[in-house]
Amino acid sequence: MPWRSNKSWWRRLAPWLALAALVVAVDQATKFAIEAAFDFGDRRPVTSFFNLVLTYNKGAAFSFLASASGWQRTFFTAVGIGASVFIVYLLARHGSQKLFSLALALILGGALGNVIDRLLHGHVIDFLDFHWRGWHWPAFNVADSAIVSGALLLIVDELRRVGRSR
Numbered sequence: 001m002p003w004r005s006n007k008s009w010w011r012r013l014a015p016w017l018a019l020a021a022l023v024v025a026v027d028q029a030t031k032f033a034i035e036a037a038f039d040f041g042d043r044r045p046v047t048s049f050f051n052l053v054l055t056y057n058k059g060a061a062f063s064f065l066a067s068a069s070g071w072q073r074t075f076f077t078a079v080g081i082g083a084s085v086f087i088v089y090l091l092a093r094h095g096s097q098k099l100f101s102l103a104l105a106l107i108l109g110g111a112l113g114n115v116i117d118r119l120l121h122g123h124v125i126d127f128l129d130f131h132w133r134g135w136h137w138p139a140f141n142v143a144d145s146a147i148v149s150g151a152l153l154l155i156v157d158e159l160r161r162v163g164r165s166r
Contacts, residue, residue, distance in 0.1 A: 012095025013088070016105040023109025027142040028116060031125040043129065050130050055139045056123040080115035084108055099157045106150030113143030 038044075038054035045051050087108045095101050117124045126139035 009092050009095070013092050016091045016095055016101045019102070019105040020109035020112065023106060023143070023146045024113045024116070027109070027113035027146070030142050031117065031127070034127040035125060049132055052127055053129045053139050055126045056121070057126050058123045077115055077118045080111045080118070084111050084115070099153060099160070103150040103153035103157060106146040106153065110143040110146035110150065113141070113146070
């Protein structure tokens with residue numbers, strides 16, 4: 001186990017946990033601010049293609065399983081916690097791999113931000129609404145943005161790794 005060997009694992013892990021904590025803090029602060037300023041369903045145009053809204057998602061991405069009978073809250077909370085534990089393990093083992101760890105830290109922060117919502121509210125608070133010519137992307141939040149950014153960085157990291165092995 002990496003955490004039993006010496007203190008070097010902590011030096012590898014600490015900056016990534018700090019980044020994840022920053023993502024959680026920004027995510028929760030923005031959700032708090034939106035809930036304080038908006039009533040559910042309110043929509044305020046910011047630009048011709050972007051609104052701030054207050055909506056709740058009881059499901060996962062794109063409201064997947066949002067209309068299920070309630071079991072999805074426990075399921076998605078457990079998945080988020082399980083993924084977070086696994087990510088911390090990966091960060092402890094591979095914390096010196098900067099791009100890989102950056103990606104994991106973003107995903108960790110996003111996952112924990114949405115888990116906090118599910119535990120406190122029973123749903124995830126979404127408020128970023130992009131649209132174009134009548135087409136709306138499903139509303140999302142800072143945590144979702146961090147998860148998607150982290151996933152894209154994982155792809156970039158893997159493509160770089162494959163390119164180096166050739």
